[in-house]
Amino acid sequence: MCAPSSRIVEQTLAILRKEKINETNRTGVTQQLRNLFGPILQNNGWKQNFPIDSSVSSNDYASFFIDFYLDTPSESCGHGHRFLLQFMFDNRQAIGTNLLKFDIASRNAALRERQTTSIALCVEKSRVRQLGWDGSAASAQEYIDAVLGPYNKVLTNIPVIFAIDNLT
16 A cells, blocks of 8 residues: 555544544434444545446445545555445345455556545444444344455455444
């Protein structure tokens, strides 16, 4: 990862770390996180709902969109950058789809001479139920197992995985 990519990843982590969510309201935790982080990310230049391919129309299913993206111009490294951020609080059956979305979007970015850095926002396995998700939500550990195991030889764009351990 080149210096501009590392800088944006660190800035994004800092943005996510400083926010807190109301732990007393455990219903709709995913929507609470989207509502909290969406405006903050947008204030930092991120845009919502990035289609993974030019063939995707604006009314297609969510499985064809990345939650947030950020494009930065070419710097001293000689190429532009695209950052993708996906909230990975879905049922574990969506693990493959979420990872494939990063791969398709990054391959398309490469055609436009952009280097892609993908960021997956997940939850720690030990905290899934404690933080308000049911037991079917995929954890950070399950994504790590997927990218180190069965998807390792298929994926070309392995995401940086941020794991929520606590909401305060």
